[in-house]
Amino acid sequence: MELSKNYTPSATEEKWYKHWKQQNYFHSEPDSRPAYSIVIPPPNVTGVLHMGHTLNETVQDILIRKARMSGFNVCWVPGSDHASIATEAKVVQMLEKEKGIKKADLSREEFLKYAFEWKEKYGNIIYHQIEKLGCSVDWNRVSFTMDPDYYRAVIKVFVDLYKKDKLYRGARMIHWDPAAKTALSDEEVDYRDIQGKLYYVKYLVVDDKSNGNPHTPIAAPAYITIATQRPETIMGDTAVCVNPNDERYAGLAGKQVIVPLVNRKVPVIFDEYVDPAFGTGALKITPAHDINDYNIGLKHNLE
Incomplete structure (x- = not known):
């Protein structure tokens, strides 16, 4: 058996993570143990993980593994965020560039079909990256923010808040996206400094202060x-x-x-x-x- 001069972690990491998943080590069901749960802040499905995600997921994994070894019934829920405005922009761009299709020519259902296809492609990249980080998430509980049950829960809460008079409509200054024709939150706007001119x-x-006297000298x-x-x-x-x-x-x-x-x-x-x-x-x-x-x-x- 020939040993490599340098340690190659990828093979070892892949072997053991595969074993962990096959043995269902990260799955949890309610029992008598005290519960410890974290829902992973879902990364946007529009791209790939960056260093901020890496830091965040690492900190969560430390907490999760510590709780698991301390006797808690641990549940770490992975998932991704539909990031609707950014996702729509990406899908529209893909349809026009790759298929020659304009969004205006599609029904809502047809557009959503393409959007979910795009999500499956890029969402899986994100999940693969989470695996590569060694995160001990429960892969049986993967959640997407446009899953039917998630969507129904959001609508239910919205209606409930409306019936309790907790929601109101008011005039507000907003950021407007002229391409997507929708409002944007402050977090969705990219700011940049430019050299201005006064x-x-x-x-x-x-x-x-006119005194009505026509003979009063006119001041500048x-x-x-x-x-x-x-x-x-x-x-x-x-x-x-x-x-x-x-x-x-x-x-x-x-x-x-x-x-x-x-x-x-x-x-x-x-x-x-x-x-x-x-x-x-x-x-x-x-x-x-x-x-x-x-x-x-x-x-x-x-x-």
């Missing part, structure tokens, strides 16, 4: 200059905001300004959210285009 725009301050119009990266949103402005501690703008209390292009009067408001050192220290408030502006609008009862 545009300086003058807003005319409304003169409300007063302006407040704001710095913005989004000049294209000017039409949606509902206020100009400055910091109450910024002495440069103390005289604007109770004043109004004219929004350029649309000639609409909006109030000057004061809020410590504004950084006096950024730009000119004066911020245009456009609630329809920015979540921070939206929150300021709610706080100051802007239109």
Whole structure:
């Protein structure tokens, strides 16, 4: 028998993991022992495991094996998450590139058929990786977040919460995906830093001190200059905001300004959210285009 100069772990790992599965060592059924259960945070079916998953699964495996050796009836449930928006994008891309099929030409049932085929292919890659990590999960309990029983449970809980008046619908600013035509959560948005550019725009301050005397000398119009990266949103402005501690703008209390292009009067408001050192220290408030502006609008009862 010839021995390798270097230890090759893959053969040994495969041999023993196969043995563990054949002997059903990781399977559990309810009994008199105290229970210890973990549901694996299901990785998205859209890709493969990364180093974060590796760390997470390793920590869970340590806890599971410690509990098992301590006499607990241990159940570690593996599974994967359907990650519907990301999965849909991948399936749509695959259908157009490989089969020349557009999603719009398919019924819901036909599209789901392709989606589940895609899930079987990539979901199995994830499970294979979990095996390679040596995770002692109960492979008889594999769960997918669109399994029929899982889906029915979600709907049941949703209806139950609705009947208890725990759910409500409200106006919210959301991220919108123009391709998938759906809302996105903050976690589903990829952020990136770019080098921006500030545009300086003058807003005319409304003169409300006219004494009606036609012989009074006309003073030069007063302006407040704001710095913005989004000049294209000017039409949606509902206020100009400055910091109450910024002495440069103390005289604007109770004043109004004219929004350029649309000639609409909006109030000057004061809020410590504004950084006096950024730009000119004066911020245009456009609630329809920015979540921070939206929150300021709610706080100051802007239109």
